[in-house]
Amino acid sequence: MNKSIRCKELRVFAEEIRVKTLTTFGHIGFGHIGGAMSIVEAVSLLYGEFMRYDPKRPNWPDRDKLVISKGHAGPTVYATLAIKGFFPESMLRELNQGGGRLPSHTDRNKTPGIDMTTGSLGQGISSACGIALGDRMDGRNSTTWVIIGDGELDEGQNWEGFLFAHQYKLSNLIAIIDVNGQQLDGYTSDVMDLGDVGQKLSAFGWKVYECDGHNIPALYQAFSDAKEYADGPAAVVMHTRKGNGCSFAEGIVSNHHINFKPEQMEEALAKAEAVLEEARAALRK
Amino acid sequence: MFKLKSTLQNSETLMRDAYCSTLMELAETRGDIVVLDADLVSSSGMKPFFKAYPDRAIQCGISEANMIGVAAGLSLTGKVPYCHSFGPFASRRVCDQIFISAAYAKLNVRITGSDPGVTAAYNGGTHMPFEDMAVLRAIPEITLLEPCDPVALADITRQLADTYGVYYTRMARKNAVGIYEPGSTFEIGKGNVLRNGTDVTIIASGIMVAEALEAASALALEGVSARVVDMFTWKPIDTELIARCGEETGALVTAENHNIYGGLGSAVAETAAKTVPVPIEMVGTDDRFGQVGTEAFLRAEYRLNAAHIVESAKRAIERK
Numbered sequence: 001m002n003k004s005i006r007c008k009e010l011r012v013f014a015e016e017i018r019v020k021t022l023t024t025f026g027h028i029g030f031g032h033i034g035g036a037m038s039i040v041e042a043v044s045l046l047y048g049e050f051m052r053y054d055p056k057r058p059n060w061p062d063r064d065k066l067v068i069s070k071g072h073a074g075p076t077v078y079a080t081l082a083i084k085g086f087f088p089e090s091m092l093r094e095l096n097q098g099g100g101r102l103p104s105h106t107d108r109n110k111t112p113g114i115d116m117t118t119g120s121l122g123q124g125i126s127s128a129c130g131i132a133l134g135d136r137m138d139g140r141n142s143t144t145w146v147i148i149g150d151g152e153l154d155e156g157q158n159w160e161g162f163l164f165a166h167q168y169k170l171s172n173l174i175a176i177i178d179v180n181g182q183q184l185d186g187y188t189s190d191v192m193d194l195g196d197v198g199q200k201l202s203a204f205g206w207k208v209y210e211c212d213g214h215n216i217p218a219l220y221q222a223f224s225d226a227k228e229y230a231d232g233p234a235a236v237v238m239h240t241r242k243g244n245g246c247s248f249a250e251g252i253v254s255n256h257h258i259n260f261k262p263e264q265m266e267e268a269l270a271k272a273e274a275v276l277e278e279a280r281a282a283l284r285k
Numbered sequence: 286m287f288k289l290k291s292t293l294q295n296s297e298t299l300m301r302d303a304y305c306s307t308l309m310e311l312a313e314t315r316g317d318i319v320v321l322d323a324d325l326v327s328s329s330g331m332k333p334f335f336k337a338y339p340d341r342a343i344q345c346g347i348s349e350a351n352m353i354g355v356a357a358g359l360s361l362t363g364k365v366p367y368c369h370s371f372g373p374f375a376s377r378r379v380c381d382q383i384f385i386s387a388a389y390a391k392l393n394v395r396i397t398g399s400d401p402g403v404t405a406a407y408n409g410g411t412h413m414p415f416e417d418m419a420v421l422r423a424i425p426e427i428t429l430l431e432p433c434d435p436v437a438l439a440d441i442t443r444q445l446a447d448t449y450g451v452y453y454t455r456m457a458r459k460n461a462v463g464i465y466e467p468g469s470t471f472e473i474g475k476g477n478v479l480r481n482g483t484d485v486t487i488i489a490s491g492i493m494v495a496e497a498l499e500a501a502s503a504l505a506l507e508g509v510s511a512r513v514v515d516m517f518t519w520k521p522i523d524t525e526l527i528a529r530c531g532e533e534t535g536a537l538v539t540a541e542n543h544n545i546y547g548g549l550g551s552a553v554a555e556t557a558a559k560t561v562p563v564p565i566e567m568v569g570t571d572d573r574f575g576q577v578g579t580e581a582f583l584r585a586e587y588r589l590n591a592a593h594i595v596e597s598a599k600r601a602i603e604r605k
Contacts, residue, residue: 108390126355130366133355
């Protein structure tokens with residue numbers, strides 16, 4: 001298929017995920033909206049194009065695996081899993097409900113389609129390394145993807161994992177680094193300056209592809225290149241905006257976890273739905 | 286079923302050699318067995334395994350946190366990982382990784398922490414875990430083990446290949462007093478009554494099992510009948526046996542190469558309080574840090590010996 005049309009379709013899918021994620025947050029009036037919004041396009045590409053999976057067999061051994069190391073961004077993936085049929089969309093109402101199956105942070109034992117339990121930041125890279133290594137040992141042609149936040153890179157365990165992935169040449173491992181430039185207490189440059197994340201990963205022996213994480217064609221190219229790279233682990237360092245596409249979350253400093261009023265969400269949803277309609281119109285052209 | 290050796294002396298096999306040979310034996314028939322270490326392969330005695338099975342032996346470098354996460358990930362793909370580091374670095378340093386990536390995630394990870402307590406000897410206070418079991422005991426569903434000799438260690442290591450969950454095994458690396466005859470088998474979660482008695486029960490673990498047997502012999506000379514239990518599983522603790530010993534002997538002494546706070550003494554006391562409350566005395570380190578020294582010096586320094594058990598047993602009996 002023509003790549004330009006495919007990217008337009010993926011834009012529609014991304015906006016569907018955004019609307020569905022915001023709707024899900026809307027049921028409870030609070031949540032980790034900032035970091036959920038910055039990964040929408042990346043997740044749309046994973047489930048719309050790049051990952052191998054079967055919603056009817058969430059534990060299929062030969063599937064690609066996704067570790068959401070920034071586990072608080074789970075709601076974006078929950079919305080995506082619902083759209084893709086891992087569970088009924090009505091289940092999205094269970095977000096953060098006592099006894100529910102959609103906890104604030106991703107949990108492999110609660111949610112069909114969630115491959116790993118995360119939430120204590122910095123741990124996802126290590127389990128992703130183990131999954132990639134185990135798949136390789138058994139000759140499974142699966143890719144393990146891990147989404148890591150930039151603020152999360154403050155945790156030293158990430159850098160242990162980066163060394164390990166390089167040492168074992170885990171070419172079936174792809175890290176998506178969400179460089180949205182913000183963390184809970186403010187801008188990463190103020191809280192704990194990470195410097196040039198791409199350069200640091202290169203220095204750790206990773207193949208690095210940098211791009212705008214909201215630009216679907218650019219992200220598509222980066223994911224394709226990362227999948228193709230066969231000499232070791234690859235990282236897509238994607239530059240994003242925390243809260244992207246959510247009118248009351250975007251562009252403010254304190255957007256990690258937000259309590260919002262129903263009318264704020266109504267406005268944000270109206271805007272996001274308009275963007276979705278635009279994307280659909282662009283596809284029809 | 287187990288059979289006791291007739292005399293107490295150092296076993297011919299080192300603990301670490303029993304560990305390595307058991308894992309090699311398992312790996313021969315089981316492709317899912319994988320071994321991880323954090324730059325302590327030479328210390329853990331696992332060099333032969335790394336040589337024989339290079340594709341299933343994973344050197345993680347000095348990064349224990351990553352090692353636990355990698356093991357969790359490997360188990361997610363069906364592997365059966367055994368990780369090793371020195372006790373403090375396999376427990377307190379990686380508590381959150383064990384908690385979240387392994388236990389809370391309900392994955393399948395075995396962790397061996399070597400050089401428990403005073404057996405860390407010259408490595409001193411930084412390397413001398415009197416707290417590893419306490420740190421991990423609050424993690425739901427974890428199993429905590431301390432086999433006392435190479436026979437027990439080998440049998441438990443073998444059993445762990447067919448279990449599912451998170452298991453931490455304290456392992457002295459070098460010599461251990463041989464307690465069990467080869468071929469003895471062990472039931473995880475059940476204590477072994479090594480000697481019968483009616484006046485007091487000594488509940489011991491690890492290096493303190495031999496001390497407990499010696500104490501029981503000394504007590505017998507003084508007309509005191511002491512029962513001895515090898516409580517090699519600290520969690521889940523054998524509630525039924527503790528209650529029965531409380532009922533039948535009316536007094537308990539715990540003996541551990543570990544802080545009495547949060548360890549075996551605490552586990553036994555909690556159980557006794559809920560079942561058959563009887564006087565309990567605890568032999569172990571009493572909220573102190575480790576230090577350098579020979580194992581003999583340290584055993585004397587922290588009073589981890591038969592004499593202290595004898596004294597404690599008499600005190601427990603007096604308190605009935």
